[in-house]
Amino acid sequence: MNAIKDLPSQSPTIAIVGSGPSGCYLAQYLRKRWKEAEIVIFDRLPVPYGLVRFGVAPDHLGTKAVARQFDRLFEREGVRFIGETEIGNRVTLQELRDAFDIVVLASGLHGDRALGVPGDTLPGVHGAGRITRLINGHPGEQIDGLRIGERIAIVGNGNVAMDLVRLLLTSPERLLELGVAEDVVRALEPGSVKRIDVVGRSAAHDAKFDLAMLRELTKLPDVSFVAQNLADEGIADADGIAKRDAVAEIAGGSPARAARSVHFHFGWTPERIIGQDKVQSIAFRSTADENSTLLLDVEGVLTAIGFEELTTSPIRRSHHESAESELDKGYLSPGLYCAGWLRRGPRGTIPQNRVDSKMVADAIIEAVDTAQLVPGKPGLPALLAQNPSNSRHTEESA
Amino acid sequence: MSKTVILYGTESGNAELVAEDIGEELNGGSSVVISDMSDFDVAELSPEDFYIIICSTHGDGELPTSARPFHESLSAASPDLSGVKYAIFGLGDSSYETYSKGSEHIDRVLTELGAERVGEYGRHDAADGSLPNDAAVTWSQSLPLFV
Missing domain, CATH: 3.40.50.720 (NAD(P)-binding Rossmann-like Domain)
Structure with missing residues (x-):
């Protein structure tokens, strides 16, 4: 004892x-x-x-x-x-x-860390913590006109980002079955998401997600996974290699064409969010090459870069x-x-x-x-x- | 003196509670000792005693933190465990491909070193959100404790 x-x-x-x-x-x-x-x-x-x-x-x-x-x-x-x-x-x-x-x-x-770039308070930019609390019925969160849209970018590549990818590609029926409130399910429009870009600062081998969380994504039906910037050099540890390989494997093993797609981008830092009265696109700069930029046209940006x-x-x-x-x-x-x-x-x-x-x-x-x-x-x-x-x-x- | 030793390997504390519940269930029979696997010296494994192992699964099918020193010591020392008898109950979550794999690492090393698993391989799947305790206590009632 x-x-x-x-x-x-x-x-x-x-x-x-x-x-x-x-x-x-x-x-x-x-x-x-x-x-x-x-x-x-x-x-x-x-x-x-x-x-x-x-x-x-x-x-x-x-x-x-x-x-x-x-x-x-x-x-x-x-x-x-x-x-x-x-x-x-x-x-x-x-x-x-x-x-x-x-x-x-x-x-x-429990405060969502802000991106700290121009445009990060535009309508259509949401913290992951807020979304997760809404989904879980937190009494302090309101829908407040939230609408996710068909094309979204998730900034961050930790486990919270993986949760968001999975939940947004889960059918509304399943979410209701799990006890998510009807009005929240409607606001999130799960199932209508067509494309998610997951963009993180770190390389795949340094990404913060756990392998099991990444692998869980492969259970989602009718999703094509695409991975970019999978560096081969400078990976010292076995965990890093396993992560990089798992991303490559998931991308390689998924259908080339599907109703939904998830694009992983590694090695990009957010630079600004562009839009008049709501998000229209988000711009990133490469961590490896300062002349290289990535511009994604999106209806919404979800930030999952940690809490403060x-x-x-x-x-x-x-x-x-x-x-x-x-x-x-x-x-x-x-x-x-x-x-x-x-x-x-x-x-x-x-x-x-x-x-x-x-x-x-x-x-x-x-x-x-x-x-x-x-x-x-x-x-x-x-x-x-x-x-x-x-x-x-x-x-x-x- | 022979005793029943309940060893748990845990990450979130669930396996520890299972060990405590089984300990309570067996109380009154032979003497029962409950120990975190990380506090247990593998040199004490003996054919005199009966071992009940409760072990969860961590991450991508890995051992939970508290079971690692036990596994490492056994792998490094390779003691002859002939005559040692144990029963095992694995915790896991079938939402992941590596369901219940953590306990299997322990089962494998014990078997390789000559120990004998007795009774049914117990398992609990947490995918439905249930606690493993009731299933584990029921499982423990079926064990041949005095083999």
Whole structure:
């Protein structure tokens, strides 16, 4: 069995801000150490699981199943979920720190990184995060006149870009079956997309997608895959060669003519988006040859180049950092920690953030076990007493 | 003293929960030890004990991170595992071509080194979004634990 050290230290009261995978994994690890501790997970939304619910594509049911694992926290492990409570808004972080021995910020990063080129705010340019949240029924997203069109460019070649390619080439019937809302399905017009250009800065062997995600695309019916700029030189590692070869294989194995086509372009940096009152085309410049340009006529541009902290977010990590902070183990200041993407930046899959949460949990456990942090704060009752309006909260377990 | 050792190789934590559930199911019988494969010393593999291996699949049909040191140690040391008996349950997702391949790497190396697989090769497919726990517990009930 996992040995539980039976140390005499009192259980701390713990508040976790954000119920995405990092926050939930952290609660799992802390619960293993302290069977009786009060652990409360706060979320600004009424329902838990953050990225698992709103970021993972709806057809990746196997990945989403990790939520069933987290259900156990609330059903069996005595962890409490308090939704509709944005920290820094309804409840201040100071109020939370006054009430709990340990506060962990795990609110993630969900702002779509902008392209930062002229025209990137034109109608028809959409962030991948926004599209993914819409598809997953995020309560904060509206369709707002969204229309994808028949010809689109996706900028970025990571797993999020692969998700978008797959979802946009999935039939409306299948999306409805997966629980995507009817109005969203209509706005996305899946099935009517004729051509998708996937354009990334890196070469194929350096592309950020996982092989399994790329291979999954071959299951889509009636799609011709075309790949350009597959460099042969300078590929040092086996993973890179495997990626480059997989792209070539998919392109070579697909029908030359099909109703839909996906064109991969490697080694291009976006330069500007052109259009009067909406997107008409997007221009790229080659990373290898500055005289070489690529111009694509498109109806829409989807950006999938990563996530960043929103400047409007009520919790920004930098506001809580000081000289004493040790970010590499999630320590911000006494009793205040951070985990997941908010700690490490927008990198890493759900399992990688599980490892991250383990590390932060270990740092918290060490602080308590070595009496650097002495528990004694009363937890949730103190928070509710400070601010009676907080008692109107929802609890949910699935 | 003979015991049942449940070894899990996990990436997202699902295999660990399966190991814990099977451990609970078997509790009361012979003594049960649960260990992450990355914390287990392969030199301890013994014909005295019975092993239940729960292993997921990662990426493009690869081993999950926590199973890699176990696989590497076995491949490097090539111990004689004659007489060692184990049962195996693989987790995977048939949305990918490499469904359930992770556990097969472990199964192969154990067999090559002379260990004997007993019982049915258990598998769970997460493509429908279900957790593997119920299927795995049912599977564990069918195992010949005292072979």
